[in-house]
Amino acid sequence: MGQRLREVRRRAGLTGRRLAALAGWHESKVSKLEYGKLRPSDADVRAYCEFSGATDERDDLLATLHNIDAAYMETRRLLSSGTGRRQDELVRLAERTLLTRIYQNILIPGILQTPDYARAVLWRSIERHRIPDDLDAGVMKRIERQRFLYRGERRFHILIAEQTLLTTVGDSDVMIGQLDRLLVAMGLARVTLGVIPAMAVLPQQTTNFVMFDDRIVTVETVTAELSVRQPREVSVYGQTFDMLSALAVAGDEARRLILDAVERHRVSRGAT
Secondary structure, three states: OHHHHHHHHHHOOOOHHHHHHHHOOOOHHHHHHHOOOOOOOHHHHHHHHHHOOOHHHHHHHHHHHHOOOOOEEEHHHHOOOOHHHHHHHHHHHHHOOOEEEEEEOOOOOHHHOOHHHHHHHHHHHHHHHOOOOOHHHHHHHHHHHHHHHOOOOOEEEEEEEOHHHHOOOOOHHHHHHHHHHHHHHOOOOOEEEEEEOOOOOOOOOOOOEEEEOOOEEEEEOOOEEEEEOOHHHHHHHHHHHHHHHHHOEOHHHHHHHHHHHHHHHHHHHHHO
16 A cells, blocks of 8 residues: 555655645655655545645545455455355345446356355365365355345356366266256346356456456455455456456357256266
């Protein structure tokens, strides 16, 4: 945050002493803010933008300030009290969202998971991160969130890579049940489901992400979850989602890819 404030000041050609004089601060305050020795207030950020002629950056800088503590959350810390509490937080976030946009390249999104599939995914998290075993509570909360698919004015635009249909979670029986669930979800009035074929030319490398309206984007990494709230960055995710959506197939073409995957899992089940 301090580095961004310093860049704003320098682009305006202001010295730290001059900015402090304009803002009515002690001249040492600028140095403390820019080198992280003093946490800026909203008023401090507004002053930087006003006196540096950078009012167009004010909203992004304020969003950064408000999200400093939550922007990067280590997964073990996020799940320190178990999976149930985290799922409960997602339920509350979904309640406040009218349009949820989801992109997944490996796993079926939680909002569409069957209980067996969700159980296999959450159990892996419990084992990997060595968190409290509240598997039943986590599965229950994840399935509870799916009630939003059937009521209210909320809408869901979900994009999945073809690989998600083939990645085995649990076993072949779990996958066949999960893919049948996708076929049902395609008929839901509040759901738009697209599948990005494996041979599609991706515009850029990207990881999975979820957009809650145009307010928040969550991104999962191997060890942490990122929470993006800066309007400029959220807009970039929106543009990326639109590009991915243009590559996806829906309707009969998507159904064919899902049915092909069902058949491959049936063959795999027979082979074992």
